[in-house]
Amino acid sequence: MLGAMQQGHAELQARVVLAQNMRLLRAERSLSQEALADLAGLHRTYIGAIERGERNLSIDNVERIAIALGVHITRLFQETQTPEQKP
Amino acid sequence: MLGAMQQGHAELQARVVLAQNMRLLRAERSLSQEALADLAGLHRTYIGAIERGERNLSIDNVERIAIALGVHITRLFQETQTPEQKP
Numbered sequence: 001m002l003g004a005m006q007q008g009h010a011e012l013q014a015r016v017v018l019a020q021n022m023r024l025l026r027a028e029r030s031l032s033q034e035a036l037a038d039l040a041g042l043h044r045t046y047i048g049a050i051e052r053g054e055r056n057l058s059i060d061n062v063e064r065i066a067i068a069l070g071v072h073i074t075r076l077f078q079e080t081q082t083p084e085q086k087p
Numbered sequence: 088m089l090g091a092m093q094q095g096h097a098e099l100q101a102r103v104v105l106a107q108n109m110r111l112l113r114a115e116r117s118l119s120q121e122a123l124a125d126l127a128g129l130h131r132t133y134i135g136a137i138e139r140g141e142r143n144l145s146i147d148n149v150e151r152i153a154i155a156l157g158v159h160i161t162r163l164f165q166e167t168q169t170p171e172q173k174p
Binding site for chain 2: 008012013014015018045056057058059060062063072073074084
């Protein structure tokens with residue numbers, strides 16, 4: 001089934017999933033947003049905005065965050081099982 | 088192990104992996120770049136540039152491409168086993 005027929009007005013979700021996973025993985029590592037920002041070479045306020053789903057960030061920055069968290073980039077896009085965390 | 092200690096000068100790979108997966112998945116579906124661009128709501132030349140690894144595209148656009156190809160976004164970042172396809 002080609003994507004477009006399903007796409008219709010499929011709401012883009014990747015940013016929301018990324019935001020949830022970042023918060024989860026960062027908390028698991030007891031990292032502050034500032035510490036993660038330093039590790040990833042990004043600005044603290046940018047990390048905060050990403051975690052609020054406010055930034056349509058680039059692949060390179062997603063990869064920098066994945067490296068900083070010590071996970072493969074795919075991990076940041078995997079849906080986790082906590083529906084109540086949906087914004 | 089926190090990402091940064093490994094990161095050092097770890098070369099960012101996600102764009103290269105995405106480019107390979109896009110070409111592979113598009114070919115499997117016998118889609119031209121133009122057809123994929125139409126499905127994803129993007130410009131044909133942009134699809135070409137992405138497949139050459141020349142674009143640091145945003146998550147929303149990666150997700151549009153994934154939807155157009157009918158795959159989950161994580162699929163676009165999974166390394167495939169064909170080393171000779173490395174640019």
